[in-house]
Amino acid sequence: MLLRRLRWIIGFNHHKISSSPSPPPPSSSASSSPKRLVNAAKPILLQPGQSPPHPKLKEHPMSEFEALHEVAIYIHRFHNLDLFQQGWYQIKITMRWEEGGNSSLATPSRVVQYDAPDLGSNDVCGVWRIDDTDHSFSTHPFRIKYARQDVLLSVMISFNLSLDKYEGLSTSAVILKFELMHAPLFANGLQASPDAYSAAIHEFRIPPKALLGLHSYCPVHFDAFHAVLVDITVHITLLKGDVHTSQPKVTSGYTAVKDVTGENLYKSKQAVLVRALLTARDILIEELQKLHKSINQTIDLTDFTSKLDDPKLFASSLPGGAESAHTLVSAEASAKSQIGSQKPNGNVDSWSNEYILSLSMDELLNSFHSLGSQVLYLWNTFLKLHRANSTKVLEFLRDAWANDRKAEWSIWMVYSKVDMPHQYISSGVDDSYHGRGRTSVLRKLTDDPAQTAAMRAELHRRSIEQMRINNRSIQDMHIFGDLSRVPIVIVERVVNAPLRTTSGNSYFTDLNQKNASSFLTDIGSKAKKKLPTASPQQSSRVLKIVVFVHGFQGHHLDLRLVRNQWLLIDPKAECLMSEVNEDKTYGDFREMGLRLAQEVTKFVKKKMEKVSRSGSLRNIKLSFVGHSIGNVIIRAALTESIMEPYLRYLYTYVSVSGPHLGYLYSSNSLFNSGLWLLKKLKGTQCIHQLTYTDDPDLQNTFFYKLSKQKTLENFKNIILLSSPQDGYVPYHSARIEMCQGAAGDISKKGKVFMDMLNDSLDQIRAPSCEHRLFMRCDVNFDVSSQGRNLNTFIGRAAHIEFLESDVFARFIMWSFPELFR
Template identity: 60%
Template sequence: MFRLMKCFLGLDPRNPPPRRLLDANSLSTRRSVEFRQPDMLEMVHEIAIYIHRFHNLDLFQQGWYQVKASLKWEDDSQRSRGTPSRVVQYEAPDITSDDTVGVWRIDDAEQSFTTQPFRIKYARQDVILSVMISFNLNIGSDEIPARSAVILKFELMYSPLLDNGIEMHGTFEAFSTAIHEFRIPPKALLGIHSYCPVHFDVYHAVLVDLSIHVVLLKAGMTSQKVPRDSLLVELDAKEIYKQPNQLLGQGINSREIELLKSLLISHESLVVELQKISSVIDQKIDDLTEADLNYSIFGLSGSTLSDVSSVSSNGNMGLGQAADTFQVVVENSNGVFDVRNDVMLYSLSKEEILDVFFSVGSQLSLLWNAFLKFHRAHRIKLIEHLRNSWAADRKAEWSIWMVHSKIEIPHRYLRSNSNNSSQRSTLGKAVQRKYGDDPAQSATARAELHRKSIAQMKINNRSIQDMQIFGDPSRIPVVIIEQHVMNVPLHGSSDNFLLSTSDENASPAVTSGSGEKNTPESSDLGKRGGRVLKVVVFVHGFQGHHLDLRLVRNQWLLLDPGTECLMSEVNEERTSGDLREMGSRLAEEVTVFVKKKIDKLSRYGGCKDLKLSFVGHSIGNIIIRTALADRLFDPYHKNLHTYMSVSGPHLGYWYSSNSLFNSGLWVLKKLKNSQCIHQLTFSDDADLQNTFFYKLCKKTLENFKNIILLSSPQDGYVPYHSARIELSPASSSDNSKKAQIFLEMLNNCLDQIRAPSSKQRVFMRCDVNFDSSNQGKNLNTFIGRAAHIEFLETDIFAKFIMWSFPELFR
């Protein structure tokens, strides 16, 4: 270990230099002694941002766009901002293309960086930017370790097209249209390497693929003569432990110790990251030897003398005389080496601290530059690795706003006038809820209690924080997820009922279904060498627009870019008629779309399998289920994959507690004579067992691999129990024929979910509780429409659910 330390500090153990022992007598015979004194050890945080790709998901306007980046300290606007220090264009842009003009730009006044202008012409367009911008945040020793976070700001700059639609203004003037900010916590300023997607906002849906890398480096230091009467002398290292009270920490500033510790932590973080990425992508790091990567002796807390047996002889970075001191510290700490121990660091003289500072700082600069070069050389594999790590961490980070629970539902709901109780979980613990209680109010109270606990949290993690979520955590929707365990039907097999778990570490198994029979519609479906065709159909609600669910679609595309999306338009402006006709039109629209995609794949090896998923909002869910019952869909029943219902009235509008909404339905029936309203309220036939809804509830759900029901207790437009397909408390005290029919419909729907299947089925109920303080007091809130529309105007709830359970959406 002694030899290892000397090599690390640049000393040759075979020919050690003479020890300098100075005392007062020797000082009196010499006028002055010249050596460096760390009056201030200047440090710098370097934040490197690799901007790889700009992907247009759903920008509303064509034109010229740029991405602008800047950073600043969070707590003090008067402190120096991040200064652009270097720019690397690691892949040459296509200068012959009409879609990119000019070059990147640095604004010295704003201390910002702006990419070159590029033209956006169509949705899902890719623009490769391939540029690295590095910002420096200069700091002094009195600011280490950092106690303030850094805000990294990205702006989407836009300039419209000229009349000819192609050329741009001679003097390019762009204005900011959207902003996305990230917070780099103080702990992350010592070293972090992360994928960081930029999405801007719901009106500017894009994806900027970038990665952020942070390191703490030495920037320089001052040198001066030590005055003749200085008492700072170099002492034998063993004297430190002989006279701890007199000599421990003599002449050493605690901030300098903190600075050195921060530098060592940054060094260790970078070494660990280099070793990890080199192993993951199976590529050797150029310009670095094994000795360079093992140059982490200061960062290996808890390492013993026997842990390391040898070191390369080229470790010539050190300049100091501190090897003996480290040897003594190791001997006096039972062979355990831990530089984060203040006692050990205070054992060093100022000159020894300076020597270590230069040695580690120089090696850290070498590693940092090698890392940046390695990143550019292997950017595709590296960004894929970082993105996978980012996606894997989302469920844990977003668990703050997600409450998981488990509930057991009886096989059949029985009609009873007594105050029976059903089990419902709250915060993971089963409690009893009487039928007389209002489940919507109970769910709202539960969510608000959780929201209050979030407001009291001190979120202090080490990850880069998205300010769209972490900017005001108490305003983010709370999602309560119930994963269900069904009782096995007496006539069924244990392999044929729903299997699920509330264990967050267990992921539901989702199979591809590639062994299923081919549909008769196309001979190309089922080819072994082809690809899996994944189609998702989005269906709007009553008097809706085909782009209503665009935010959910965008999240799906971010999760699985290869998905083919159909935003159904066939029923737009035709949602007041018969639901059967709407279903037939949707069935035809979907089958034509699927056939078109299969025929296209036939030119590229064919289609080996089809996964067909649906997302519906409001009565769009009823249109979907009606289309599934159409004969056109018979060949595709075995290809049904995931069904996500967003506030769908699956049991109609019976037992709705919103009197204002009920009055509106009555007016529509009387004045407009809307057929679908009659069907939703069971007034389309005198015989309740012959109504549209009663018949619909006998089928259409049994073939999906995954069923996800999204509801909100704040939604006054769709009855809470109807969106969740569960028992209504009001029906339990109803002795009429209506209650009996309702119970039959409910059991029929649940029987489909329990239907025997050769595949594992996932069934989830997700309660989305929006922040009502943002909705204000207006007509929408008063009539219960605000939450119903909130599903269409925000995507955070979809982001939480989809990225936490990616298996269900791929």
């Protein structure tokens, strides 16, 4: 340990700590594993619990192989999205076997500071350190002073996971733990105490399948109260350990042997490790080839790979010299056509379990050393390449991670297509409730669409509880910790129909799981067509602005979690968290809309002037996100004349539980009683407007007139988020669709509702946009942990959960990233 620290001190003075030098390429005696013809004897397979025949064990010592997993963690950048406190921060990392608890901690083995921090800066204090008591690694402390601040950490720490206690490979996963350590500041800026405390924790699970080879981006966000982004990449391989001699012994872990000799019983563990090293080698070769194509860096492995199957390579290590080596390679070629087993990368595997078990102990030992040297050479080649091209490797792995989100998070997302009706009619029961397939069966169980949606989500949640996640990806424990607690998102893409006709109906068509990917591809291709053509001028820029509007009695930071996810997808977006209507949401929607319009136009002009000073402005994308009545305020603002010049720039509109059709038909009696009290006791104007009591004539009410205004037709993308558990906003109102109460209502009230509904949908059908995406997303939260209380009973819990959880936003936004860029 002292020698390691001295080496680090010497390296740090040169602003770089380099890893151990890479070994030379494998020589002709150690470049590939020795092989021979597979013995034709049929192996004996032992059933579980069956004892093997009593062999006569050899009494001489035998070689026992050891191996270990090395996990290299590159900590590239710390980006402050939304930390509430200034102060000194640092990242602490520990790693352990999942089944072994804290007694099976991984050991830090080496550190590489590939870009030296600015030690002279006031924002950097001290150096990184390793704590031998808990085997943890901590980055150097850094000071956070403002939002959107970047801190380049540029350090790699590798951990060793020993396999000593396992017979062969481990079946346990690995838990990778990140802690955000924080030390506050005094008023004069000094650190409050020398010891930081743990402010937040983010854990990841590395499944056993990934331990033989993994190269993945791993973003660390911590939690909603400590919203940051730590850019991290994780790389794993299996390395050769020591070889020592021991007396052979029969253990219970061997289930397949070639014959009944004690030697074959003993060498099963050794054969497993040889096979694992072979897999680790192939994965490293494949990953290096991918990097060669993606980062445009020359990685010449031709000489290395060409010698892997060279007969001369084994002449010095096999009995019989070159003749035996030639026989070995011929056997491998024959096995390729007969065995046909698959490697993790999908290639045909000629090294079957039977073939490896047929090798003698001397041949296994030679193979172990040869493969171990090859893996070590490739591993150090990869680490050297990563260190020299860290930015390009990070971008490549981050893009691969973003593409994989659609597939990984599809567990909690259900996709379907819905035809938009040509026109809703007010007499009789609306035909749009009669569907086909599985949806129609569900609708027969209940007449309430909200209950139908909740039932559909609950059935899907129960099926998830029976799932066994068996993949090679790093699993975020915020999501994978308890699969049944994650929100279910039912995504309905509404297919556009022609403008209103005199008749028509809608129907539901569920997509099979296999069609979900084509559904996403279709949306992505249409979104790409909307992107503006690049200007020849390199300095031109597309100004992207997102306006977030809170709801009733809300705060301007209510939608901060959605904003943070938007910034992760598009870091260059300019975000306006509207403040002009804080403490003023009791008044008239028209007044609130005017104030918002003035705030937005002022913000847009300011950003336009800033861009114009640094270059040319090519285009503007103006998006809105509203929660609850914030959506009504947004639509009221769009009717103002000062917003007219900006309507052609409208891009994406995300409505989070917005009452677009008001409360003309509301089935929540408790909530309706609360609205009645607000009107009587406080005379709240916006509540009168929501309940259509602001004018005796329904056709003179605010909401009826708002539906006649063209507030939706200029958006390129419209996403309506609703929840059947939300009792604060009528389900149909949040989704802009038919409700059962209005379907059979032939009174004037029913006619007014139908006119509003048809007018709103006509705006979405309007041909002002060549390609418009219209989606309804049902979010079904798990509120079982909150128990039965007043909030869950009246439906407030789900309404507020939209503001306190960002998992649903992650699912939707990362599944359709083109809509938020």
